[in-house]
Amino acid sequence: MKRNNSLMNRLLMLLVFLFLYAPIFLLIIFSFNAGNSNMIWKGFSLDWYAKLFHNRLIMESVYTTLLVSLLATVIATIAGTFASIGFYAMRRRIRTPLMTVNNIPMMNADIVTGVSMCLLFVAFFNGWENFSVWFNSLGLFQLPTRLTMGFGTLLIAHITFNIPYVILAIGPKLRQMDKHLVDAAMDLGCTWMQAFRKVILPEIKPGIVSGALTAFTMSIDDFVISYFTAGSGSSTLAMTIYGMTKKRVTPEINAISTLLFVTVLLLLAVINIREARQERAALRRK
Amino acid sequence: MSRELIRLRDVCMAFDDELVLDHLNLYFNDKEFLTLLGPSGCGKTTTLRIIGGFATPTSGDVLFDGVRINDVPPYKRQINTVFQKYALFPHLNVFENIAFGLRMQKRPDPKDPTGKKMVKIPEDEIRERVMEMLEVVSLKGFEHRKPDALSGGQQQRVAIARALVNKPKVLLLDEPLAALDLKLRKDMQIELKRIQQQVGITFIYVTHDQEEALTMSDTIVVMDKGSIQQIGTPEDIYNEPKNAFVADFIGESNIIDGIMLQDKLVQMYGKTFPCLDGGFAPNEPVDVVIRPEDIDIVPVEQGQLIGTVTTVTFKGMQYDIIVDFKGFKWLIQTTDHCPEGSRIGIKIDPDGIHIMKKSQYSGMFGDYSSFSEEYDELDDASLSLDEEESGDEA
Numbered sequence: 284m285k286r287n288n289s290l291m292n293r294l295l296m297l298l299v300f301l302f303l304y305a306p307i308f309l310l311i312i313f314s315f316n317a318g319n320s321n322m323i324w325k326g327f328s329l330d331w332y333a334k335l336f337h338n339r340l341i342m343e344s345v346y347t348t349l350l351v352s353l354l355a356t357v358i359a360t361i362a363g364t365f366a367s368i369g370f371y372a373m374r375r376r377i378r379t380p381l382m383t384v385n386n387i388p389m390m391n392a393d394i395v396t397g398v399s400m401c402l403l404f405v406a407f408f409n410g411w412e413n414f415s416v417w418f419n420s421l422g423l424f425q426l427p428t429r430l431t432m433g434f435g436t437l438l439i440a441h442i443t444f445n446i447p448y449v450i451l452a453i454g455p456k457l458r459q460m461d462k463h464l465v466d467a468a469m470d471l472g473c474t475w476m477q478a479f480r481k482v483i484l485p486e487i488k489p490g491i492v493s494g495a496l497t498a499f500t501m502s503i504d505d506f507v508i509s510y511f512t513a514g515s516g517s518s519t520l521a522m523t524i525y526g527m528t529k530k531r532v533t534p535e536i537n538a539i540s541t542l543l544f545v546t547v548l549l550l551l552a553v554i555n556i557r558e559a560r561q562e563r564a565a566l567r568r569k
Numbered sequence: 570m571s572r573e574l575i576r577l578r579d580v581c582m583a584f585d586d587e588l589v590l591d592h593l594n595l596y597f598n599d600k601e602f603l604t605l606l607g608p609s610g611c612g613k614t615t616t617l618r619i620i621g622g623f624a625t626p627t628s629g630d631v632l633f634d635g636v637r638i639n640d641v642p643p644y645k646r647q648i649n650t651v652f653q654k655y656a657l658f659p660h661l662n663v664f665e666n667i668a669f670g671l672r673m674q675k676r677p678d679p680k681d682p683t684g685k686k687m688v689k690i691p692e693d694e695i696r697e698r699v700m701e702m703l704e705v706v707s708l709k710g711f712e713h714r715k716p717d718a719l720s721g722g723q724q725q726r727v728a729i730a731r732a733l734v735n736k737p738k739v740l741l742l743d744e745p746l747a748a749l750d751l752k753l754r755k756d757m758q759i760e761l762k763r764i765q766q767q768v769g770i771t772f773i774y775v776t777h778d779q780e781e782a783l784t785m786s787d788t789i790v791v792m793d794k795g796s797i798q799q800i801g802t803p804e805d806i807y808n809e810p811k812n813a814f815v816a817d818f819i820g821e822s823n824i825i826d827g828i829m830l831q832d833k834l835v836q837m838y839g840k841t842f843p844c845l846d847g848g849f850a851p852n853e854p855v856d857v858v859i860r861p862e863d864i865d866i867v868p869v870e871q872g873q874l875i876g877t878v879t880t881v882t883f884k885g886m887q888y889d890i891i892v893d894f895k896g897f898k899w900l901i902q903t904t905d906h907c908p909e910g911s912r913i914g915i916k917i918d919p920d921g922i923h924i925m926k927k928s929q930y931s932g933m934f935g936d937y938s939s940f941s942e943e944y945d946e947l948d949d950a951s952l953s954l955d956e957e958e959s960g961d962e963a
Contacts, residue, residue, distance in 0.1 A: 463654065470621065472670055481658075
């Protein structure tokens with residue numbers, strides 16, 4: 284009876300995983316299809332992958348995605364690191380509500396974040412137009428009057444949604460740190476900045492790296508917020524894929540999606556392995 | 570006595586309208602071992618942080634060698650600190666931990682005639698001084714270990730070496746032995762005193778452990794509720810406590826209501842006892858302190874007072890017995906065995922009686938009705954430490 288039960292359990296689990304991953308497996312398998320169908324298998328080939336690298340539209344959006352993700356990660360990591368130190372120094376009564384505010388954007392529906400940022404940019408550009416027309420009439424020097432959404436707004440949006448993840452990753456590291464370490468460093472002749480560099484940074488480095496990796500993954504991965512903030516000028520990979528599906532789903536899309544899936548999977552694996560290792564190290568220290 | 574080094578003048582400290590230090594006036598002499606002693610939340614750690622430069626007083630002045638240093642940051646003070654949980658840098662080994670302060674230092678270049686050019690301390694001098702320090706704290710051969718590969722006592726020594734290697738004029742120690750077990754704590758008390766005499770600088774030591782304070786200090790400052798209760802040598806504080814709080818906090822005390830009939834004559838329980846104190850108004854109500862070891866047990870017919878033994882605890886060297894005198898319970902330490910329930914007489918020599926003026930603490934301490942509970946509290950010393958920490962943060 285018991286054996287039977289565990290067999291049932293396993294079967295059920297298999298079904299669940301099949302249900303979850305079957306679409307992705309299908310997508311990956313057909314990315315290696317020799318024919319251009321997503322239903323009829325015509326033999327193995329890497330043609331679609333080769334074709335990818337000759338598609339300028341895709342290559343450009345890969346470049347945009349990598350650039351925006353890298354820049355957003357670097358900026359968000361620096362900003363998030365200092366922000367978490369600020370949070371850490373706050374009194375609990377102020378910190379707790381502010382941390383909740385910090386966490387809301389992560390829970391918030393992407394579409395709401397995307398639309399609201401889009402509205403904000405448009406409103407700002409309108410205001411800017413009025414201001415620059417007035418300023419140019421002064422005749423000092425000429426400001427551009429028309430701003431449009433593009434790489435700049437895309438980057439700002441990515442930085443914005445990345446910062447909370449960085450703060451979330453660094454916070455625990457700071458709280459684990461002996462709170463007298465900074466005092467000790469300053470006692471031994473460090474200014475605050477020196478203490479930060481020589482003592483805090485080495486202590487919270489694992490948190491910073493985890494935060495940066497998470498931020499990078501989120502950036503690579505994002506579609507909805509990018510869609511509303513990139514304007515017509517630039518396009519991320521996810522946006523390009525979406526654009527291509529409007530015509531017809533070719534195995535080329537399978538191929539690029541497979542690559543995207545593998546990249547994010549690898550990043551997530553790295554993040555998880557690091558976390559497991561740190562937990563073990565923390566246990567050993569105790 | 571030696572020269573004054575640090576003075577706190579009318580220092581007040583408030584967190585969120587809560588007064589933590591209440592008009593503190595205190596000076597520290599050069600080369601002395603001074604202990605700030607008090608229960609958690611009495612303001613002793615705050616006082617230390619003000620001297621170290623980690624906290625700025627709400628009002629009042631901090632003077633170092635006669636110069637006001639309220640706004641001087643910690644890294645510019647000739648003061649180093651040994652922190653409560655050592656605060657060793659986990660990513661650096663023992664050598665680098667101790668060398669940390671030296672690597673931060675800059676001093677005038679001896680080769681530069683103008684004396685304006687600042688240079689770092691050369692590597693061979695750093696090595697020499699760190700090694701010398703490792704010897705002082707008996708940790709030679711440990712220089713390549715990481716802090717988490719050291720025992721509590723060893724970490725403690727590294728923390729002391731890390732502070733002392735900078736040749737400060739004052740070393741601040743914030744409950745440095747609190748995390749060690751009893752045996753190690755006793756060894757380190759003697760070790761600390763030896764180090765202080767060897768390097769010959771001022772140690773300002775914060776603790777809530779009265780025994781630690783009595784063992785090591787030249788001067789003890791007893792604090793409670795942000796105010797100084799008494800300043801004196803360990804002998805003064807123990808033998809001549811100023812009020813019921815000090816008497817209770819330092820050692821064990823029976824504190825009884827009395828009336829000072831005249832100089833050298835006090836009345837308790839309606840009976841008169843000769844004593845050595847004077848200078849009170851006739852018939853002034855006073856607190857009478859009698860230490861448990863100063864009470865002699867005598868046959869009932871010879872006793873100045875007669876009471877009933879309610880509890881007997883064997884302590885190895887002596888028995889702690891609780892004796893009921895008309896509802897007020899005394900602690901008496903004796904080598905004689907008195908069975909529970911027996912009636913005994915006691916005799917107190919005049920030099921065993923200490924008279925104190927009435928204070929805000931009168932009536933709060935000195936009754937041993939809740940004897941066992943009090944012992945439980947003593948066992949929970951580490952608990953009260955944590956409380957103080959969370960108090961700091963708030």
